[in-house]
Amino acid sequence: MEKNKIGLHTFMALPAFALFSVFFIYPLIKGIGMSLTDWDGMSKASFIGLDNFRQFFGDERAINNIRTTVLFALGSAPLLNLVGLIYALLMNSRFKGKGLARMIIYLPAIISPLIMGYIWYLLLQPGRGFIYHFLEQMGKSSWFGNWLGSYGTAMLVLILVNVWQYAGMTMVIYLAGLQAIPEELYEAAKVDGATFPKRLFYITLPMLMPAIRINVVTNIIGSLSVFDIVMSLTSGGPGYATETLSIYIMRMSYGARTGYSTAVAIIMFFIILIPVLVSMWLTRVKSLD
């Protein structure tokens, strides 16, 4: 009887497995094979072993792109979680206009990041954008700088726009986690004289660990594979200052270096995988605590 049940379940998993094989396993294997060739996207490919990988680590632009991507993730992922958590704590309290506030915070997340990027581009253009003109009206135009065209500030703008766009999404997951925490726990803590910080650190955060885990992992993946916001706001510029690995892959692929760009995509996969595994392990340990 049990054996039959397992057989039926295996059979029922076949469609999903078939789709997974066609759209994930097959491209992955094909991609690994391609990364070991010098294929330019047109002519016949020749096997070149690990040359593409060696070339990547000897390419100054590629290494700089890792730095840029990691810097973006280091700025973006923690800030997204912090802002998302603060929003969620606020939205979990009672105040007038909560529904409207929640909608306004979440709204940017449903707009395409590419469109969002172009909107921010129009807002931030020096001498032309809305923010410049607003500051000019206030007599404070000197406050405005060429933020998108400067090495010092372009990355900061990208991080802030990314946080602004996706904080609502992070908030929703935290909010769901907060609402799942039983009210009795807080009531009991209050009876025991626990202050707000104590309730936050000893009840809220430990109970939120599954939500933290989801948010940290998705934000790390999203930040390390960022493409659209960077493309629409700075196109990776000025020069290559904000060029991320995904943009580099696209440019290499279109630059007749398909084999090489596939190798970079595999490297990027591991660059994302490592922090994801580490964060999953860290949050798992804490949830056991």
Added chain:
Amino acid sequence: MKLKKILIALLVGTLLVGMLTSCSKGENNQASSDIGQENQGTKKEEKKETVRLKFFTGKIETIDLMNEIINDFNQSQNRIIVEQEYQKDASNIIKIKFAADQAPDIMTTYEQGFADQGKYLDLSDQSDLWNRLTPAMKEACTDIKTGKQYRIATNMTMAGFFYNKELFNDLGLDVATTWEEFEKNLETIKSERPDITPWFIFGSEAWHLGHLIEFIPHGYIKQTLGAVEAKKAMLDNDHSKLNFGAADGPMAQFAGKMLDLLQKGYINEDVLTATNDNCVQDFVNGRAAMLSNGMWILSSLLEANPEMEDKIGFAPYPSYMPNSSPVVLSAEDSGYSISATTEYKEEAIEFLNFLFSAENQKKYSELSKAPSAFTDVDADWAPENIVNEVSYAVANAVNIGFTNEKPAGFSGDDAGRMVQELLAGKYNAEEFAIAYENAWDSGMN
């Protein structure tokens, strides 16, 4: 319960079978046996009679006109049907098509790399067409490596400085032939009309900055070495002739002069974030005095402000190196190639002959605002003032073509991004020249 399980199993099975059958194209073809066999004979006959040609283009501005010409062609006979496919990112999509062995029969995209790989049909034997083309245009269409022609360019395009003639007249300025005169003009505009940007550069678009390299330092190399020798030097990466990295070479001099103009405020402050649209708007509204671009911007300028028709001037790039002359781009545009693997060579050539008729080319030239490369086409491709301006510039400057011999791994956009870095303060002039040479070298590998 048992019935439920059977039902689920049936549903899953149906889904799986459906998915597998829809994927197995080959088997499906076999399965449609009887009806298929009956129809095959008719289809073969039909195939013999009617040929379908795929025409692939990346030129958005000519889609409607091409549809009109294609319709005329399709109706003029009953053996060939031409179908147009437009792709915005045509130069990249064509790579995918070549890779998938789905090359279109006729295409507007041309790259040296494809020519090297034998992707295009040799059109050198089409003497009727070549005899109608200007000799300069035939030379521009000739592959330097093989001496053969793999494309036919129907139009010419020019690039140089567009300037506001009215403003120049008001300030008593003449078109500059040397960099000193050019800088003096910018200085006068800046001091006399502080609200006007002397030279507007839309540097957020890397291709535009790449064009500055293409027209100014590469232009100098082309004029000093000559078109053919410059192409050979670029293909061979001959450092002694290109001299990219030298402190007194064309690249360092160009970089130094650009930094100087930026520092003096002769270029727009938002050079790194300004867009093509900003440039058009500022120029047609009198907020910018000059811009560097090709004829392809003309329709945008006239559309944005038709009253500019008589106010637009056109000038060559001034000489910026010792013993050099002003240069202007006068290059091939709208090239057509036939795939080397097409089964319908004769039919493709028949269509091109129709497209290249004097009547169709007149329409094409007037729409694309580019003079025709055919000697028997008399087209009003631009307002008279602009035609005169362009003719004068072309007659009084060294004419250069585009660089098709750039390294595969170092595109015009890459060069433009390096200029962005220069303007953002990453390099001084000498460092820029060395970095450019290194990027060019590594692009060769």
